[in-house]
Amino acid sequence: MSQSFLFYRVPGVLFALLLMVPLASSADEEGHRLPFSDLVKTEPTRHFSATQECVEPEDEMKRNHMNYILHQRDKTVHDGIRTRQYSLEECINCHAIKGEDGEYIRVEDPRHFCASCHTYASVSIDCFQCHADIPVRESTLHQSQSGNVDRSVREKLASRLSGELSLQLVATEVSVNE
Amino acid sequence: MSDTNKQMNSARREFLGKAGATAGAAAIAPGVFLTSPAVARSADKKVTGDKRWGILIDTAKCAGGCDACVSACETENGWGGADNTEKHSNAEQQAQWIRKVQLKEKATGHATTLPLMCQHCETPPCVDVCPTGASFRRADGIVLVDKHICIGCRYCMMACPYKARSFIHEDLKDQKPWAPRGKGTVESCTLCVHRVDEGGTPACVEACGAENHNAMVFGDLYNENSKISQQLEQYGGKQIRADLGLNTGVRYRGI
Numbered sequence: 001m002s003q004s005f006l007f008y009r010v011p012g013v014l015f016a017l018l019l020m021v022p023l024a025s026s027a028d029e030e031g032h033r034l035p036f037s038d039l040v041k042t043e044p045t046r047h048f049s050a051t052q053e054c055v056e057p058e059d060e061m062k063r064n065h066m067n068y069i070l071h072q073r074d075k076t077v078h079d080g081i082r083t084r085q086y087s088l089e090e091c092i093n094c095h096a097i098k099g100e101d102g103e104y105i106r107v108e109d110p111r112h113f114c115a116s117c118h119t120y121a122s123v124s125i126d127c128f129q130c131h132a133d134i135p136v137r138e139s140t141l142h143q144s145q146s147g148n149v150d151r152s153v154r155e156k157l158a159s160r161l162s163g164e165l166s167l168q169l170v171a172t173e174v175s176v177n178e
Numbered sequence: 179m180s181d182t183n184k185q186m187n188s189a190r191r192e193f194l195g196k197a198g199a200t201a202g203a204a205a206i207a208p209g210v211f212l213t214s215p216a217v218a219r220s221a222d223k224k225v226t227g228d229k230r231w232g233i234l235i236d237t238a239k240c241a242g243g244c245d246a247c248v249s250a251c252e253t254e255n256g257w258g259g260a261d262n263t264e265k266h267s268n269a270e271q272q273a274q275w276i277r278k279v280q281l282k283e284k285a286t287g288h289a290t291t292l293p294l295m296c297q298h299c300e301t302p303p304c305v306d307v308c309p310t311g312a313s314f315r316r317a318d319g320i321v322l323v324d325k326h327i328c329i330g331c332r333y334c335m336m337a338c339p340y341k342a343r344s345f346i347h348e349d350l351k352d353q354k355p356w357a358p359r360g361k362g363t364v365e366s367c368t369l370c371v372h373r374v375d376e377g378g379t380p381a382c383v384e385a386c387g388a389e390n391h392n393a394m395v396f397g398d399l400y401n402e403n404s405k406i407s408q409q410l411e412q413y414g415g416k417q418i419r420a421d422l423g424l425n426t427g428v429r430y431r432g433i
Binding site for chain 1: 219221224225316317318322324325326350352353354355358360361363371372375376
């Protein structure tokens, strides 16, 4: 009984193994690819300083940009606070890139700054159902940085935001860096 | 029309208290103030209830056939117009933030035209009925929709006696950054809140002035030295559907 079982099964198993050889080799090649390595790199048009590229340090923005935008949104709509520091419009003004045709790339294109990550991560954002996804008017961020908004207020907000919202990840990373 | 002024704020006692405090602090002589009322609020300061914005519309100056206010609003806020992106909606469904309305007195045939938009009520029915809190009245009296939390139920459209609100039925493209609009949310006149916050006046008022009609006056209803308050004191201003007791921020002369 067991002999006939092996007699019939062994060729089948061998055949299956043969089939898996090309799969295994391709999986090996794929295995060397790092996550996010197929992302299109999009660079902002403006850097704030040599050490700080964005309105907040880049690591902070990568993790918590949504929280900055969310807070700013409620402040603007309900309280009429129109500082430009965390304004979605200023994100777009700075991060928009142009295609080969010289036109700004729209959010449907995976090269759009926001889409470049969100497409990969399969996170559907609905900001741009209502908001402009390309620059429309000149940035006024520099004005609010120099004049309208007191620097201490901005720093207070930033520290409050990060205090409220930063994940422990940030804290661990800082300690590792030190 | 002292009645009208009394109704400007139903919490009159509170207003008088504030006005007295302000006068004590800033007035150095009658009518002379240390602070200029024209200075725009700083961008990082919360809006307060010290002001209440309103518009007084003189229907005698409002020219029939002129729709400068409507087209100015379209251009400013990106609705309607030639490049309307609401292609699948019919005329009744398309957004209409401000419209020209013609009134005709049957007995005499006398016709009056006036612009009708959100009246920015002190007690707005749209805010009463909103189930999510998306429809709200800002501290300075501007009635707005927070489209982030609007679920598109359209109760507010039913509740509004002025037919001032519109619902967006389809995907839009190329909205103005200062006036985001989107499918599935209700919208209406914002009194050009983005301009007002920067010390400006609404686009319709500006366009009316540019046409030399000057039928619309925008200003602070709580500031008795503002042009609108002075004109209201002198000429009065009627509310449309005053019987509802909504204490509107938009007032009309000559109707």
